[in-house]
Amino acid sequence: MNAYWIAFQTIVVKETMRFVRIWPQTVLPAVVTTTLYFIIFGRLMGERIGPMDQMAYIDFIAPGMILMTVITNSYANVVSSFYSGKFQRHVEELLVAPVPNGVILAGYVCGGILRGLAVGLAVGGVAAWFVDFHPHSPLLVLLVFVLTSAVFATGGFINAVFANSFDDISIVPTFVLTPLTYLGGVFYSIDLLPAVWQKVSLFNPILYMVNAFRYGIYGVSDIAIGWALAIMLGFLASLSAVALYLLHKGIGIKS
Numbered sequence: 001m002n003a004y005w006i007a008f009q010t011i012v013v014k015e016t017m018r019f020v021r022i023w024p025q026t027v028l029p030a031v032v033t034t035t036l037y038f039i040i041f042g043r044l045m046g047e048r049i050g051p052m053d054q055m056a057y058i059d060f061i062a063p064g065m066i067l068m069t070v071i072t073n074s075y076a077n078v079v080s081s082f083y084s085g086k087f088q089r090h091v092e093e094l095l096v097a098p099v100p101n102g103v104i105l106a107g108y109v110c111g112g113i114l115r116g117l118a119v120g121l122a123v124g125g126v127a128a129w130f131v132d133f134h135p136h137s138p139l140l141v142l143l144v145f146v147l148t149s150a151v152f153a154t155g156g157f158i159n160a161v162f163a164n165s166f167d168d169i170s171i172v173p174t175f176v177l178t179p180l181t182y183l184g185g186v187f188y189s190i191d192l193l194p195a196v197w198q199k200v201s202l203f204n205p206i207l208y209m210v211n212a213f214r215y216g217i218y219g220v221s222d223i224a225i226g227w228a229l230a231i232m233l234g235f236l237a238s239l240s241a242v243a244l245y246l247l248h249k250g251i252g253i254k255s
Contacts, residue, residue, distance in 0.1 A: 008110075011103075011107025012114070015112070016115075018111070019077055019118070030069040034066075041057075041058075041187070046058045052189055058130055059132075061187055063210065064186030064213070066120055066127060067145075067148060068186055070117075070145065070148060071206070072173065073112075074152045075152040077112040077116075079163070079172075081160075082156075082157055083160040083168075087166075101247040101248055105157060112153025112156060113146060134217075136215065138216070139216075143229070144213045151236050184201075184206030184207045189222055211225075211228060
């Protein structure tokens with residue numbers, strides 16, 4: 001058990017040092033981009049859009065903006081790191097070591113969570129210049145933060161397993177994550193949509209994450225919080241099971 005803990009710590013430290021060492025490429029871009037979003041959408045356009053869910057528009061979009069950076073960075077950290085290991089063929093050394101697949105997956109996912117936390121705190125600091133935060137439920141904020149980061153870090157791991165080139169690791173973020181994020185209630189309340197599109201939006205998992213995070217901060221949500229947490233836990237369990245199966249079978253890894 002002690003050996004497994006050492007293996008887990010080693011992977012987490014490696015993953016953490018990887019994004020800390022190149023922080024101008026991993027943390028700073030999210031801060032700059034979010035600042036521009038707040039200035040353009042929050043200050044300039046927000047005053048013309050008006051209130052959303054009985055709050056200022058800039059206040060409404062702040063939780064979603066923070067969570068959006070957490071999603072992309074948690075995903076990117078794991079998919080790029082594990083695929084680089086495949087490409088350089090040093091991931092094979094990890095797989096032949098007497099370390100359970102669960103420890104390997106947990107190490108990479110925790111690395112993604114820590115990058116999501118680092119970027120989320122940095123972006124949250126930027127948001128605090130524009131928005132006055134008074135968390136409605138700090139524990140819920142932390143729980144949603146960790147669950148969201150874990151879900152997409154695990155998704156990034158699965159993407160890395162199937163990827164055959166560096167181009168493949170950008171397909172899911174570009175054609176899946178970005179549309180789901182922008183259609184996930186970050187910039188609008190689903191109450192504004194026609195009834196049909198409200199029902200369609202309920203199939204978007206990011207909608208539940210954004211609304212649960214917004215409820216943790218403001219106590220306002222378009223979705224029942226219990227249902228949102230259940231969706232996140234279900235996705236995490238399902239993706240983890242798939243990732244462990246892929247590791248066990250060596251799909252996309254063993255040649």
